[in-house]
């Protein structure tokens with residue numbers, strides 16, 4: 675059960691005492707949304723984040739008894755590295771989510787060998803057109819700098835990345851702080867999802883979230899909160 679529940683127009687705060695408890699609760703919400711989508715339109719479209727936070731949530735979700743053969747999983751964002759790299763978000767998903775019952779899901783990666791991320795983003799854009807948009811569920815993460823997806827505060831052309839009316843599905847990202855070039859779903863596709871969750875853990879991320887929603891410079895996560903038609907469900911544990 676959520677330890678604390680706070681609401682504002684832009685988000686609902688679901689606080690938990692333990693990370694494992696959060697993982698189980700978030701997995702339950704996501705499974706419920708996917709089950710509903712499968713019943714209504716025969717398929718469930720899920721986009722998940724990478725990084726270090728989601729492993730426990732992925733393990734819990736992978737065991738949920740849903741019709742995984744009707745679920746398509748893709749990524750919110752990806753580092754421009756092959757799946758064999760320890761930095762690969764696809765590698766994290768393969769090792770932790772596409773296991774157990776969830777082995778039956780179809781995974782659509784963002785990384786493909788290409789001359790550069792502009793070419794990779796263009797081919798992803800074409801390949802992902804055929805998915806059954808909108809997303810039923812998107813699970814975002816956030817860095818202590820307030821980046822979410824690969825919307826880094828120092829990214830080139832940040833305004834273009836954060837354009838909520840973009841007709842792009844996937845965009846290339848160059849940002850000095852990102853480590854390597856990135857591929858990211860557009861803000862427009864993220865905020866159009868039926869259920870938007872933000873999964874963050876640790877006091878540093880709570881502080882970063884609090885400062886992002888306070889008056890002041892607009893951090894990328896704030897762009898999601900501002901553009902989403904419904905409140906973002908924030909899942910946090912210390």
Ligand SMILES: O=C1O[C@H](COP(=O)(O)O)[C@@H](O)[C@H](O)[C@H]1O
Pocket residue numbers: 723724725726727728750751752753763814815816817818822823824
């Ligand atoms: O680089 C990334 O970082 C964020 C946050 O990751 P975390 O390690 O702090 O959990 C993540 O949401 C994103 O997918 C990833 O590419």
